Amino acid sequence: MRVTSHNTGLGGMRGRQTPQLVTVQPRPTLGTVVVVNAARLVGRLLRWLCHHPLVTGPMLAVVVLLRLLGTTGVAHVLLAGTVGLAAGLVVWRDRWPASFRRVLASRWRALVVYRRLWQPAMVTCGLATTVGEREYLPEIRRVVSETCRDRLLVELLSGQAPEDFEARTSQLAHTFEATECRVVADRPGRIWLEFTHADPLVEVVPALAPAEPPDLTALPVGTREDGTPWTLRLLGTHLLIAGATGSGKGSVLWSLIRALGPALRDRSVQVWAVDPKGGMELTPGAGLFAWFAYAGPAAMVELLEDAVAFMRHRSERLRQAGLRLHQPTPEDPLVVVLVDELASLTAYVGDRELKKRADAALQLLLSQGRAAGVLVVAALQDPGKDVLPYRDLFPTRVALRLLEDTQIDMVLGRSARARGAACDRIPPSLPGVGYVVIEGIREPVRVRAAHIDDNDLARMVDEFAPPAVATDQPPLQLVKGDA
Incomplete structure (x- = not known):
């Protein structure tokens, strides 16, 4: 223990103060540090699993099946489930292509293509900023996958404008293996990056039927x-x-x-x-x-x-x-x-x-x-x-x-x-x-x-x-x- 004392004055008078005892906390042991950090990791893992039910659900189902059916039964169930899932995805893609692209394809391409390459792309294109030891990147808010293109809603950094991205469209297109990249302003502080992977206008447009009476404004x-x-x-x-x-x-x-x-x-x-x-x-x-x-x-x-x-x-x-x-x-x-x-x-x-x-x-x-x-x-x-x-x-x-x-x-x-x-x-x-x-x-x-x-x-x-x-x-x- 360490004893410290000090004197104080009040109204120009000095008085002797009673010494105060300061308790010094003992240093945590190595085992305590390991346990605390392990508990934190487990907590973070549980929170992540709770926020991602598409991962948690299959994992729990496999554990339950292992307990009920054993290894052989689980293998059969997984095989049947895989075949059924693949067939369901094919039917979903063919019958409801818009919802398939919105729900599944958009998330898949966001994870596998864009978020994976986003940080190096922003750095090499000069669109990232470093303040002190911290790096700041424009943030992907949303990814929408369409038939021939992907659209990324991006939140700009303070001080950035759409023109900063327009000057880098060629580099961005090559980075994400697109034939073309275009910048479309959404609102102040946000833009859409449109990556075209196939030309939607390659097919000939047949003659259109005129409206009766025609609208001369459209x-x-x-x-x-x-x-x-x-x-x-x-x-x-x-x-x-x-x-x-x-x-x-x-x-x-x-x-x-x-x-x-x-x-x-x-x-x-x-x-x-x-x-x-x-x-x-x-x-x-x-x-x-x-x-x-x-x-x-x-x-x-x-x-x-x-x-x-x-x-x-x-x-x-x-x-x-x-x-x-x-x-x-x-x-x-x-x-x-x-x-x-x-x-x-x-x-x-x-x-x-x-x-x-x-x-x-x-x-x-x-x-x-x-x-x-x-x-x-x-x-x-x-x-x-x-x-x-x-x-x-x-x-x-x-x-x-x-x-x-x-x-x-x-x-x-x-x-x-x-x-x-x-x-x-x-x-x-x-x-x-x-x-x-x-x-x-x-x-x-x-x-x-x-x-x-x-x-x-x-x-x-x-x-x-x-x-x-x-x-x-x-x-x-x-x-x-x-x-």
């Missing part, structure tokens, strides 16, 4: 990567489709026209088509158009200028009626100016005067036509500023396969390539596959347009061609006279 033209329908808004917007040769621009155009079919038939929508390829692309559907110009740049520019005149006439009429937005009706239809290869009018026309007239007409339509119900749907191969200097006047844009990564941001906006719009990596064997920016979604969405073959086009013309107008004048003369 026209079905294909399917999205997650299996939901891909719809395009047409009312109140202009649409630009950019893609290299053979990328499937025709699939998007014809799918859009097919979705408009019932409206074309009842004349609440009209298509004025321009085909600079001499009519080769759009001629099969000529019966669907109110006006079709293909015989030379002069006729095409004349169509655009008459569309401007029609737009101005309708705008004045709406102004006098006190209306700010045109509503399509059979008596006053929505006009869609469809241009197959826009660069043929804006960059490749040899006649400088015709080029200036085409540019002037297009800029007027793009800047003033939405409210008046005169919309432009255009396709082109090269989205560069020297080819289409006013591409920003198209609010809605679709990017199919492109030859250069710099073209992606030209079409979809800044940082679209970094956020997953890998248009330059789309193989030529997948025409109609591309990326679009959906309102309210930060990341570009991967889509595929439906394939429209010649038989589908023939049926579309038979089913949706508008009835003949009771006049001997062509639509162009009617438009000029009305304007």
